[in-house]
Amino acid sequence: MFCYDWNKVLENLNDALDISWKGMLSIFLAMLIIYFVIIILNAATKKKEK
Amino acid sequence: MEFLLEGIKAITWQQIVMYVVGAILIFLAIKKDLEPALLLPMGFGAILVNLPLSGVIDQNGVPGAIQWLFEVGIEASEIFPLLLFIGIGAMMDFGPLLSNPKLIFIGAAAQFGIFVTICLASLLGFDIKDAASIGIIGAADGPTSILVSQVLGSRYIGAIAVAAYCYMALVPLIQPVVIKGITTKKERRIRMEYNPKDVSKTTKILFPIIVTIIAGLIAPSSVALVGFLMFGNLIKECGVLDSLSETASNTLSNLITLLLGITISFSMVADKFISLETLMIICLGLFAFIFDTFGGVMFVKILNIFTKKKINPMVGAAGISAFPMASRVVQKLGIKEDPENHLLMHAASANIAGQIASVVVGGVILGWF
Numbered sequence: 001m002f003c004y005d006w007n008k009v010l011e012n013l014n015d016a017l018d019i020s021w022k023g024m025l026s027i028f029l030a031m032l033i034i035y036f037v038i039i040i041l042n043a044a045t046k047k048k049e050k
Numbered sequence: 051m052e053f054l055l056e057g058i059k060a061i062t063w064q065q066i067v068m069y070v071v072g073a074i075l076i077f078l079a080i081k082k083d084l085e086p087a088l089l090l091p092m093g094f095g096a097i098l099v100n101l102p103l104s105g106v107i108d109q110n111g112v113p114g115a116i117q118w119l120f121e122v123g124i125e126a127s128e129i130f131p132l133l134l135f136i137g138i139g140a141m142m143d144f145g146p147l148l149s150n151p152k153l154i155f156i157g158a159a160a161q162f163g164i165f166v167t168i169c170l171a172s173l174l175g176f177d178i179k180d181a182a183s184i185g186i187i188g189a190a191d192g193p194t195s196i197l198v199s200q201v202l203g204s205r206y207i208g209a210i211a212v213a214a215y216c217y218m219a220l221v222p223l224i225q226p227v228v229i230k231g232i233t234t235k236k237e238r239r240i241r242m243e244y245n246p247k248d249v250s251k252t253t254k255i256l257f258p259i260i261v262t263i264i265a266g267l268i269a270p271s272s273v274a275l276v277g278f279l280m281f282g283n284l285i286k287e288c289g290v291l292d293s294l295s296e297t298a299s300n301t302l303s304n305l306i307t308l309l310l311g312i313t314i315s316f317s318m319v320a321d322k323f324i325s326l327e328t329l330m331i332i333c334l335g336l337f338a339f340i341f342d343t344f345g346g347v348m349f350v351k352i353l354n355i356f357t358k359k360k361i362n363p364m365v366g367a368a369g370i371s372a373f374p375m376a377s378r379v380v381q382k383l384g385i386k387e388d389p390e391n392h393l394l395m396h397a398a399s400a401n402i403a404g405q406i407a408s409v410v411v412g413g414v415i416l417g418w419f
Contacts, residue, residue, distance in 0.1 A: 009175055016172035016181055019418055020165035024158075026414045027407055030268055031158040034406065037260050038151040038253075045250035 060102035064320035071318070072096035075212070084219035087304075088192065088311045092212065095315020096323075107319070119309060120316035124200055124207075130310045131193035132278045135409075137303025138193070139282020140295050142373075144257055146395055147402040148249040153365065155349070157403025160369025161411045162345025163188035167338040174330060180204045182415050184331055187214045188338030189408035190221070191371040194275060196314065198412050202419060208317030209328040213335030221375040224336070225367050226383055228343040233363050237351070238387040240362040244395050254287040265410055272413015279409055343367045346400070361396070368397035371408035377401045 075093030079086035098106050099116055106116040113121065123130040147154060168185035172178060183199035187210055195214040199207045217224065229238075258280035265276040286295040317323070346366030354360045364383055368376040377397035384393040 009173065012172040012176070012178045012181065013169065015178045016165075016169040019178075019182065019415070020169055023165055023411065023414050023418070024162070026269065027158045027161055027411050028155065030265065030410050030414075031154050031403070031407060033264055033268070034261055035151050035154050037264065038148055038154070038257070041253040041256055041260070042148065042151075042247070042249070045252045 057102045062102075062320065064324045065100040065102065067324055068100040068318065068320045069097050071323075072100075078216070078219075082219075085215045087307045088215045089219070091308060091311025092215070092315050092318070095312040096318045098312075099315050099318060100320050107316070116313060116316045119313040123309065123313050124196065128197045128200055128274070130306055130313060131197040132274055134193045134303060134306045134310060135275065135278035136282035136285075137298050137300075137306065138405075139258070139279040139284075140286045140298035141303070142279075142283050142286075142402065142405065144254065144283065144402060145249055146246075146398040147406075148253055148257060149247045150396065150399045153361075153396060153399040154403040154406075155353075156346055156366050156369035156400040157405070157407035158369075159349030159366065160342050160346030160400075160404050161188070161407050162349075163338040163341030163343070164411055164415075166341045166345075167334050170337060171330075171334055174334075176327075176330075179419060180206060182419070183207070183210055184334050185338060186210075186412060186415060187217065187331075187335040188342050189371055189411060190214070190218055190339065190342065190376075191405070191408045191412075192218065193310075194371075194408055194412040196310070197275065198415055201416055205317075205322065206327060206331055208314060208323050209331040210335075211314045211317070213332050216332075217335050217339045218372045218375070221339070221370070221372045222379050224339050225343050225376065225379045228340050229347060229364050229367050229379075229383060232344060232347055233351075235387065237363050238383065239391065240360050241388070241391050242360075242362055242365070242393060242396050244392070246395065251287070251289065255284065258283045258287065261406070265413065269410060269413040269417050271416035272410055275409040275412050276406075279405075339370075342370045346370070346404075362391070362393055365393055365396045365400050368400040369404040369407070370401070371404045373401045373405055374398065376404070 072093045075089045078084040079090035106114040164185045168181045171181035171184045179202040183204035186198045192214045199210045262277050262280045266273040285291045346369035347363045350361050350363040350366035364380045368380045380397035381394040384391045
């Protein structure tokens with residue numbers, strides 16, 4: 001719901017900031033893991049091919 | 051004869067505004083070729099659901115066809131956007147990303163707009179769940195926007211879907227302005243070598259399975275999104291289900307797109323849609339796309355400070371999910387600055403990373419609540 005209550009806005013903004021930094025961190029961590037998966041998969045299959 | 055005038059007497063000015071909105075969406079779809087597969091059904095649906103005493107909403111006390119489609123296909127199980135993900139997965143080729151994985155982080159950086167928009171929407175007075183639903187417009191991924199806003203119970207799902215699809219179609223207009231505003235001519239001329247590595251079939255088969263498991267373990271709420279996307283891709287890459295892959299990427303995705311557009315129009319009923327909030331959501335959606343582009347480009351610029359082999363900052367803009375529009379925008383701008391600077395394959399890698407990142411972010415946000 002849309003609200004104009006300043007206290008509620010501040011509370012929502014706090015939650016939003018919390019989601020934001022944790023969200024950005026989670027997405028970078030997820031991508032880091034996927035990056036390592038790709039590196040390992042590429043290395044493993046290359047070795048097998050050789 | 052009174053019953054013949056019932057409909058005309060019941061018409062409101064808000065419904066007339068919605069006919070205009072519907073007509074604009076149809077015009078954009080047909081004349082401007084902006085996401086016609088979605089905007090045309092949505093535009094027609096906007097007119098359909100706003101006809102007075104509309105039988106597609108309520109048929110003598112029984113749910114009408116569009117209400118039923120919405121309740122079954124979106125409200126009850128979110129099955130429409132999820133089925134569409136099977137089709138998208140079957141169309142996707144992870145090859146460019148698998149052969150050039152270092153650009154995967156651009157996909158993460160270009161989700162920046164989502165979170166900035168969540169903060170701004172909260173500041174403007176939206177409830178945190180609505181703010182999160184509005185922020186996800188920045189995923190540049192229609193089905194994810196619809197799914198997240200539906201699961202979070204946002205009543206602005208109609209406005210969110212319209213904004214998401216409109217801005218996805220407007221990527222070729224939005225991104226060049228932002229890119230040119232935050233990069234120098236010299237930066238836009240940075241050349242990048244392209245030395246693709248061979249990617250084995252085993253890697254292509256194992257990748258969707260492993261990513262699904264990882265996403266499921268890190269963000270369990272993303273399993274539906276990531277799982278259906280990767281399932282579609284696995285059907286394509288396994289090499290033994292060609293006819294299923296063909297069906298998923300063509301027939302299934304066309305059928306679901308057709309139904310999804312007209313079903314979403316259920317949330318475009320005049321009394322829900324015409325409000326100041328809708329206007330704010332449209333503006334916030336644009337803000338999300340601008341900051342996605344900003345996030346991707348600035349990430350590459352920061353990365354370039356620490357690396358020897360420079361990446362063209364424009365590639366950062368391709369880290370959003372809108373595939374292949376974002377890649378094409380970068381390629382076009384690259385060629386404009388230097389006719390021999392071909393950035394398409396690098397941009398495609400970032401773009402595919404953006405597609406994965408957007409569904410993971412959708413899951414992360416769902417997992418938060």
